[in-house]
Amino acid sequence: FFFSSRRRHTRQRSVSWARRCVQETVSTQSTWGLLKQSPMATKKEAEVQKEDQIKINQFSRANQKFHEIDQEIKAKKEDVESLQDAGVLIDEALGEGLMLHIGECFVQVDDDYAKKHYDQLLEKAKTELDRLNDAKGDVEKQMKELRAHLYAKFGANINLEEEAQSLIHKYLKLSLIHI
Numbered sequence: 001f002f003f004s005s006r007r008r009h010t011r012q013r014s015v016s017w018a019r020r021c022v023q024e025t026v027s028t029q030s031t032w033g034l035l036k037q038s039p040m041a042t043k044k045e046a047e048v049q050k051e052d053q054i055k056i057n058q059f060s061r062a063n064q065k066f067h068e069i070d071q072e073i074k075a076k077k078e079d080v081e082s083l084q085d086a087g088v089l090i091d092e093a094l095g096e097g098l099m100l101h102i103g104e105c106f107v108q109v110d111d112d113y114a115k116k117h118y119d120q121l122l123e124k125a126k127t128e129l130d131r132l133n134d135a136k137g138d139v140e141k142q143m144k145e146l147r148a149h150l151y152a153k154f155g156a157n158i159n160l161e162e163e164a165q166s167l168i169h170k171y172l173k174l175s176l177i178h179i
Contacts, residue, residue: 046153046154046155046157052150052153052154055146055149055150056150058142058146059143059146059147059150059160062139062142062143062146063143063160063162065139066136066139066140066143069132069135069136069139070136072132073129073132073133073136076125076128076129076132077129079125080122080125080126080129083118083121083122083125084122086118087118087122090111090114090115090118094111095111098110098111098114100113100114100117147160
């Protein structure tokens, strides 16, 4: 026999993260009473329609992209700091021979070329950093819109906040340790 389940195929993918958020929130509310009962919680649970699942998947992908961009921003900030440190070293070494690292070798360059090359690299890194910050803002805006729609539809039956998720998992781990 060959059993097929659409759910089985998405279990390992990041798009099932938000669906699990809905399920975990409902189970933790009923089991531990971590959140107050809301009018939505006393009614029958809202079913997840295809359009809702699409929005949940969009939120999950946007959340993943947000974290990827955030990591890129951290790396780019480190690059900018390294370039600024290199600029200080270039200023201190003016008049002395400067060596430019290209690939696996060093090439001796004059002061003007080194300063010009440094300015180009720094400008390029700052432009990339600005682009990443703009992209992060766009993703945040998209997540905010999706979050508003999903909370309006599911109320307390869905949890899209990462801090709350980590607190619930910590609480569950602590309660398992004390048992």
